[in-house]
Amino acid sequence: MSDKKLPDIAMYIDNARLIKKPELQKLLNVSRSTLGRWIKSGNFPPPAKIINGRSLWHFHDIDRWISERAHEAG
Template sequence: MKARIIRIADIASTPSKPGILPVSPATIWRWVRDGKFPQPLKLSAGVTAWRANDIEQFIADSSPAIA
């Protein structure tokens, strides 16, 4: 079974496009740096993504904090 992946453009929100989470890409990267968000996968030099299961688990674990 293939693991689903999610790119930051789908996770983070921008003024023109809402994402899965109501935070900016900079906030996602800050959370990664601080150990508050799952580590991404480096798929190639210009492609970074997250396992969908990791993002779903993050949301489930922290939903009271972001709701």
């Protein structure tokens, strides 16, 4: 068994959970403005819900988006 540290993505094991914009920024290592541009241009999934002005995404949508990008790059 490897002694490698688990990647930060391990905290998102529950694909059904909702994820907030600050968590997305940290996960993707992008600024708020970059994330906003991606959403506005259609290059990123739109929020699944907006509650009290706060955008929320289903993690499974983000996981799929990350996987697609990795597949395209690879």
